[in-house]
Structures are given as C-alpha cells and as structure tokens.
Amino acid sequence: MNRFLKSFKFAAKGLSYTIATQPNFIFHVVAAVLVVAAGWYFDISKGEWLAVLICIGLVMVAELLNTAFEALVDWLSPEFNVKAGLVKDIAAGAVLVAALVALVVAFVIFVPKIF
Numbered sequence: 001m002n003r004f005l006k007s008f009k010f011a012a013k014g015l016s017y018t019i020a021t022q023p024n025f026i027f028h029v030v031a032a033v034l035v036v037a038a039g040w041y042f043d044i045s046k047g048e049w050l051a052v053l054i055c056i057g058l059v060m061v062a063e064l065l066n067t068a069f070e071a072l073v074d075w076l077s078p079e080f081n082v083k084a085g086l087v088k089d090i091a092a093g094a095v096l097v098a099a100l101v102a103l104v105v106a107f108v109i110f111v112p113k114i115f
C-alpha cells in the first residue's frame with residue numbers, strides 16, 4: 001500500500017474511534033446535517049455556505065483534537081492529576097468555543113430568513 005493510502009487508513013481509524021466513543025461527535029454530525037439541509041432550504045448565498053462549512057469543520061476538528069487529548073491524558077496519567085485534568089478541561093473548552101461560534105454564525109444566517 002502506498003504511503004498516501006496508509007496515512008488515509010490511519011486517519012480513518014482515528015475518525016471511526018471518535019465516532020464510536022464520543023456521543024458529542026455524533027451530536028455535532030447531526031447538527032451539521034440539519035444546518036446543511038437548512039442551507040439548501042433557505043438557498044443561502046455562497047458566502048453564507050463558506051461560513052457554515054468553515055464552522056462545521058472547526059467544530060469537527062476541535063472534537064477530534066479533544067478526543068486525541070483525552071486518549072493521551074488517559075494513557076499518560078490514568079491516576080488523578082490536577083494538570084492532567086486541566087489539559088482535558090482546556091481541550092473541552094476549545095470544543096465549547098468552536099460550538100458557540102458555530103451557533104452564533106447559524107443565528108446570524110438563519111434567524112433573519114425565518115422571521
């Protein structure tokens with residue numbers, strides 16, 4: 001198997017681990033599907049599509065990195081450790097920030113189209 005295909009296989013493994021173990025990731029995927037459906041329904045502009053797609057990517061990437069940090073912390077510090085907890089909390093904070101930004105963007109785009 002060539003190097004590109006191998007890297008793709010490893011990335012798919014990380015993605016399927018995240019899908020299988022993180023209910024939050026499934027929640028974000030469902031939210032993304034609903035937002036894309038709303039984008040089609042309301043026939044949003046090219047700029048609005050870009051904002052929506054960037055937000056979806058941002059949230060997914062944040063969730064994947066959060067999962068990677070969780071796995072790393074669980075491996076390096078299975079016992080209680082204040083710093084280990086802090087690393088997990090900060091990674092979770094990154095997901096929260098990305099999700100809040102996505103929520104604000106969704107409001108800015110869709111609320112004027114609904115009301």
Ligand SMILES: Nc1ncnc2c1ncn2[C@@H]1O[C@H](COP(=O)(O)OP(=O)(O)OP(=O)(O)O)[C@@H](O)[C@H]1O
Nearest residue numbers: 022070077078079080081082084085086088089092
């Ligand atoms: N080894 C640890 N030492 C100290 N605090 C920890 C440790 N592991 C977890 N914690 C604390 O518990 C919180 C929840 O940890 P947990 O591993 O359940 O993360 P989670 O975000 O709930 O993960 P998952 O989504 O997989 O359930 C962390 O955010 C952190 O504050």
